[in-house]
Amino acid sequence: xxxxTKILANLLPELRRGTLVLSVxxxxxxxxxxxxxxxxLSGKGVEVEANTLYPLLxxxxxxxxxxxxxxxxxxxxxxxxxxxxxxxxVYGELKKQWAEMVxxxxxxxxxxxxxx
Amino acid sequence: MHCLRRKSKxxxxxxxxEQINRYVYQVSRFLFGKNKEDIEKEIRSLxxxxxxxxxxxxxxxxxDIEAVFAELGKPSVLAGKYNDSKRYLIGPDxxxxxxxxxxxxxxxxxxAMLLANLISIVTGTFSWENLGGIFSAAFMSFAVVTLxxxxxxxxxxxxxxxxxGKIELPPVPEKKARISRANPIVxxxxxxxxxxxxxxxxxxxxxxxxxxxxxxxxxxxxxxxSVTGLFLICFGTSxxxxxxxxxxxxxxxxxxxxxxxxxxxNLALIIYIFRYFPIWNDHFPGQFLAAAQITGFSELQDKWNxxxxxxxxxxxxxxxxxxxxxxxxKTLVYGLGRQEE
Numbered sequence: 446x447x448x449x450t451k452i453l454a455n456l457l458p459e460l461r462r463g464t465l466v467l468s469v470x471x472x473x474x475x476x477x478x479x480x481x482x483x484x485x486l487s488g489k490g491v492e493v494e495a496n497t498l499y500p501l502l503x504x505x506x507x508x509x510x511x512x513x514x515x516x517x518x519x520x521x522x523x524x525x526x527x528x529x530x531x532x533x534x535v536y537g538e539l540k541k542q543w544a545e546m547v548x549x550x551x552x553x554x555x556x557x558x559x560x561x
Numbered sequence: 562m563h564c565l566r567r568k569s570k571x572x573x574x575x576x577x578x579e580q581i582n583r584y585v586y587q588v589s590r591f592l593f594g595k596n597k598e599d600i601e602k603e604i605r606s607l608x609x610x611x612x613x614x615x616x617x618x619x620x621x622x623x624x625d626i627e628a629v630f631a632e633l634g635k636p637s638v639l640a641g642k643y644n645d646s647k648r649y650l651i652g653p654d655x656x657x658x659x660x661x662x663x664x665x666x667x668x669x670x671x672x673a674m675l676l677a678n679l680i681s682i683v684t685g686t687f688s689w690e691n692l693g694g695i696f697s698a699a700f701m702s703f704a705v706v707t708l709x710x711x712x713x714x715x716x717x718x719x720x721x722x723x724x725x726g727k728i729e730l731p732p733v734p735e736k737k738a739r740i741s742r743a744n745p746i747v748x749x750x751x752x753x754x755x756x757x758x759x760x761x762x763x764x765x766x767x768x769x770x771x772x773x774x775x776x777x778x779x780x781x782x783x784x785x786x787s788v789t790g791l792f793l794i795c796f797g798t799s800x801x802x803x804x805x806x807x808x809x810x811x812x813x814x815x816x817x818x819x820x821x822x823x824x825x826x827n828l829a830l831i832i833y834i835f836r837y838f839p840i841w842n843d844h845f846p847g848q849f850l851a852a853a854q855i856t857g858f859s860e861l862q863d864k865w866n867x868x869x870x871x872x873x874x875x876x877x878x879x880x881x882x883x884x885x886x887x888x889x890x891k892t893l894v895y896g897l898g899r900q901e902e
Contacts, residue, residue: 479603480610495607496633500642503596515602523610524603 465493467543469501470536473511476525502526510535573620580626581608584636591640600643608633651710658807659710663703665746666753666800670702671695673754677762684769684776694761701760702753705793709801713808734811738895745806752803756796760789767842770852777848784840795830798823812888812896820888828881832874841869 468491472482479499486493505511510532516523528536585608589601611629612621633639651659674695681687758765763785767778785792802823809816834840842848846861 478606478610480607480614484614494632495611496639496642499603499607503600503643521606521609522602523606524599 467539473528476527478523478525577621587636588640591637651714663706665749666702666706667699669750669753670698670757673757674698677765698757698761705797738811740806745803748803752799768849777852778842781842784838788834791834795827798826812892817892824881824885831877
């Protein structure tokens with residue numbers, strides 16, 4: 446049992462990692478800053494650590510999917526990120542793929558249930 | 562009392578600021594590129610947000626700061642996540658080949674030097690000074706091999722795609738088109754032995770008698786020492802060729818180009834070294850005859866001059882041209898045509 450828990454502990458982050466970009470892109474229709482995104486996602490049941498999300502936002506920006514701007518009018522400067530046109534297109538495609546994938550995997554799982 | 566509390570609040574603020582500065586500084590040490598300052602600024606703002614959420618209005622204390630840093634992780638690891646492109650001196654594709662070459666060369670080179678030193682003990686010409694050559698040989702081979710692989714990595718030579726830009730895997734080469742691993746490995750072993758002895762112990766290449774005359778060196782030791790750099794280039798290009806044979810494992814256009822390039826440089830350098838530097842020991846015939854106690858063989862000097870000035874370079878040139886031609890012919894016959902099937 447202990448061994449199973451260990452294996453699961455390794456497998457789950459792997460499973461989550463693949464969905465992270467999709468989850469993040471989904472939240473970037475409006476400008477948000479990194480830490481509020483961490484909290485929002487966490488509130489919606491998607492746990493992501495700040496030290497993963499911040500570099501990911503940079504990567505998405507480098508790929509030209511999101512744009513960013515420093516908000517310096519308040520006493521705390523924060524960097525806000527938002528999907529751009531290309532990001533929205535890619536997000537739409539990813540969403541479609543995700544729906545297909547979920548369908549396929551669910552079909553596999555129900556098939557297994559019926560057989561088992 | 563009120564004053565004390567205010568002082569403590571100030572201390573806490575100072576402490577937090579100082580610790581955050583330290584953390585961000587550590588991260589920045591491992592950050593590269595033009596976004597460095599921007600990332601630093603963002604991490605600072607992130608730490609502020611995390612502390613604010615954690616403390617809910619009170620001043621952060623040591624435990625809060627520690628918890629936030631623990632969540633962010635080691636500075637070098639965090640910075641590593643920002644430096645997304647994987648940077649290697651020698652990447653995982655090349656590493657297995659690098660490792661096998663390194664093992665051969667770095668073991669063989671000092672072993673050859675050790676042997677040379679043992680022989681010198683037997684012949685009574687040992688000197689402590691030469692013992693350092695064992696370490697120099699190991700270090701030099703390590704440096705040359707690593708440098709070559711680093712350049713190959715930097716140039717982005719792919720290990721499993723062909724030079725011609727085809728993405729498809731090449732067909733399994735027929736037997737004659739293959740280069741067995743033993744070929745470059747034996748080449749590397751001899752190269753290491755030869756180069757190390759030549760660079761670090763040229764005094765042992767010569768004629769030895771047990772009598773009082775001792776060694777008669779074939780080469781002019783001082784001159785060899787003065788052209789060590791050029792010999793190292795020869796060693797480097799020769800090793801590069803053997804490494805490519807290991808990478809390719811068959812005759813390919815890329816290997817042919819590398820072979821022509823390396824052989825051309827080698828030949829040019831050897832001709833240059835042996836033509837323009839008095840590298841041979843001109844007095845060898847006389848010293849040899851004296852040491853071997855042979856009399857009346859005065860034409861030896863003429864023969865020696867002829868051999869060193871003409872025959873030697875002729876043989877080297879012939880060998881190099883043959884090696885190049887063999888590679889070109891085998892590439893054209895087995896290497897190219899079969900890939901297009």
